Amino acid sequence: MALSDTKLRSLHGKPYSGSPEVADGDGLGVRVSPKGVITFQYRYRWQGKASRITLGRYPALSLKDARTLTADLRVMYDRDIDPRTHFEKSAGEAVMTVADCLDYWNEHYVTVSLRPATQILYQTTLIRLMRDAFPGRPAADVSVKQWVDLFAKEEQINPRRARQLLAQMRSAISWCIRRQVIESCAVMRVSPRDVGVRSEIGSRVLTYPELAQIWVAIERSRAATSNKLLHQMLILWGARVSELRLAERKEFDLESGIWTVPKEHSKMGNVIRRPIFKQIVPLLEKAMLTYDQILFPGAEITQPITMAAANRYILRIREGLELSYWRAHDFRRTLVTRLSEEGVAPHVTERMLGHELGGVMSVYNKHDWLEDQRQAYELHAEKLMWHVRKLSG
Template sequence: MALSDTKLRSLHGKPYTGSPELSDGDGLGVRISPLGAMAFQFRFRWDGKAQRISLGKYPAMGLKDARALVGELRLLYDKGINPRTYFDMEHASSDLTVKQCLATWMDDYVRKQLRTNTINLYEAIVVKHMTDAFKGRPVNSISVKDWISFFSAQEKASQKRARMMLIQAKSAFSWCLRRQLIDRCEIMRIEPKDVGQRSETGERVLTFNELAQIWIAIERSRASPANKLLHQLVMMWGCRLSELRLALRPEFDMKDLIWTVPKEHSKMGNIIRRPIFSQAEPIIEKLMDAYDNVMFPGHDLNEPLSISAANRYIGRIRDDMEGFGYWRAHDFRRTVVTRLSEEGVAPHVTEKMMGHDLAGVMAVYNKHDWLDEQRKGYELFADKLYWHIKNFK
């Protein structure tokens, strides 16, 4: 019978008289001592002999992580490679510090296998704020109390960032545990619910009058033209911020009036085609006249505006709009879809406007982008927005 977290929690640390080993499947099992100490192990046969590899102690290693590690070991086994070689890494050491663990995880996994946006997210949170934590101390010497004190200090700066930092850190240390770079990490005993606050699921749909107020606040603010125009275009296109923030000049076909987002800039890894509608065209031309290849540069004209600079800017705009309530740039996406749906724009068109792939059979066989229908939808939305801007003033 497969193991479960509930069963493991019920047995851990308590007197135990049952079978010394419980099986989960695919060679994964957990050994339990009479005192309730538990450790995961992987059983397999090599050269006709039974083999066993110790994976890690519970709860420092969770069931989910143990299953993930066994999956990787099974892949080696199926390829005719001894699973023990998985742990033969030249930099393996149980004395790694937080900084060394994060650096190894980033270099050997994150930067090699994950998308640019995810890499940037890890660098902006866990790498930036945890690299210098517990300087010189081996990870396995840091107690739960030490970790709680660290995150309590982080909560004072930002509740939501503290929780996200914990989640990302657990991913990093779990990766290190599975590769036996460290033999334990007490942070794995802390649950996300114990730290900070969860990022709220966005629900706000802005009215056209509210959009007009934000637009005017952007116009009146002190910021670079690139930063201002970036957010005004995001408001009208309903695109993800980084799809536009990272945009380069060749992505904008001013002859056929099509903006093509390459898969490298897309969250879902797909190519997105959107029309350059009539109200957006002069803004794009203005940007092309002002800048070179990078359409929305930061301090360095050859580098895109950073996500932190864009977020700080919106934070300043939001703080200056007293009594307006909380909103964020991502709410523009929900607003575009909702308002156009109210105007009768078909769901498959708004899905394409948002850069989503269609579901089911249509995703396989229908590659049409409905650019004409998208264009009409965007122009309808922009017309209503401009009317409210004009009348609000």
Template structure:
């Protein structure tokens, strides 16, 4: 049965429970998701096997345009040319798609100008989630209505992520426009304030009892030793994730009992000096004994684990700890808050967090208060571990 534009309009963007595939003619058909997302496709036989080519999403691609495209592909087939190869050749000189724009942005900006942590962030968000939207459709030809529909669906999944994806994609598209890779794109007409919600400023501070529950959830999990040690040490040190996750054995001076974070791994681009204190020693020794130089490796046991791997583990821990929502960064805020309550001096806490001091202290005083840091770290660890003992019986 031939597809009609009326039928497509009645399906688009609405809950759908009918047949997942609807055929037209000459190999053209559509696949329809339960959410009413419609994708045109061309099915054909080549060298005795069935093949399928995606043509694009409706309504960014109209039924008329889809039929014209199929006619072109059938002509290639009649000439003895695999339509898939013909389509790939045509795309080489075609107008850039969203996927092309993201690839160009990644190659010319993300990979050459940003820090590893920021690169990983973009790869796990906008590049991962937006590369396959509107496949085959030139980015400059996607109407505003289609973008609105797309981000309306994203809002249903996650309000905060929807806005984050829009902000990041606008940034990537704008880069392509400024570099003359793309003439224009209607996504630039959508304001971030009209999509989703803004990520809240972190305010989570865990109690010692909550920290103990998280500690036990980590200890009892079936995760790798690498992941367990990383997150327990993050709790005790209040360090930035990348400072510890990327750490190697040589950064820990056992003779001086110091952990020296190199400037290139520091957010402030300056060396951070933290003490090795009694409660951290068994965890550090176990990491060195188990893994050697790279203290917190990923699955290959050679390179440090990725930020996405660490975040996935902490996400699983949140589900079982029963203390509400929190992130690894909240360990830093918690350490600062709890030690302030214990009377630890602000400048000592700032050094523990790896912050730069302000005013005269920043210019003239290069002292790191290592002894004071060590005493504060041990006090904090003792508090956590005493609550671990209490709730574990």
């Protein structure tokens, strides 16, 4: 019978007189001591002999993580590699500090498995802010109280970021535990719900007069042309920032009037096609005339503007306006909400956002409704420009 979190919780830390070993599947099982100490084990046969590997103790190692680790070991076994080599450590290996764990996680997981935008997110938040926590101390020796105190300080700076940092730290440390880089770490006993506050789901929908104020502020700002064009086109297209920020000249076919976002720049890993409509053509042509292959360069002309630079620019624009809090991502919600008010069909607005359609339609219906998108974009731009002209006099 497979293990479950409910069963493990019922056994953990309580007197136990049942079978000392309880199997799960694929060689994974637990050994339960008379005092309720639960240890995950992986059993297999190697060269005709029974072998057993201790994976870690519950709850420092969760059932989910133990199953993930077992799957990794099964892959090694199927490739005729002794799973025990996964845990071998060289003599005199240094004890892992928090910095060592984050560096190892970054090198072997973040930069290998994650998309560039996500890599940058982790490297500029968790790794930058937490790498120097408890310098020189083994990660396994840091107490729960010390972790709580650390995140309490982060709460005073930014409550939402504090909870995000804890969640990211737990994810990184959990990965290291599963791969036996460290055996345990007290941060896994700190619950995210006890730190900071949860990030709110965005709900801001701008009005056209508010969009016009932002448009004019961008137009009048002293900033690089690439930054100004990037954000004005985000208002009109409702694209994700990175879809446009990373865009190259070759993605835009002015003759057929189509912008094709490659899957490498898409959050969902899908190709997105949007029409190049009449109001956005002058902005796009200006970018093409001013720059080369990278249409929205940053400090280096051959590299796209960074997300940090784009965020700093929006911060400056926002601080100069007397509007309730907004961010660039709200342009997407605003586009869809205002066009829905005008009767534009949901399947069209979903394609404008770059979303796949739900259910069976996502499998069989690959139509983009480009002409319907074009008409909707032109309606959105027309209403916005009417307010821009009114505001500008």
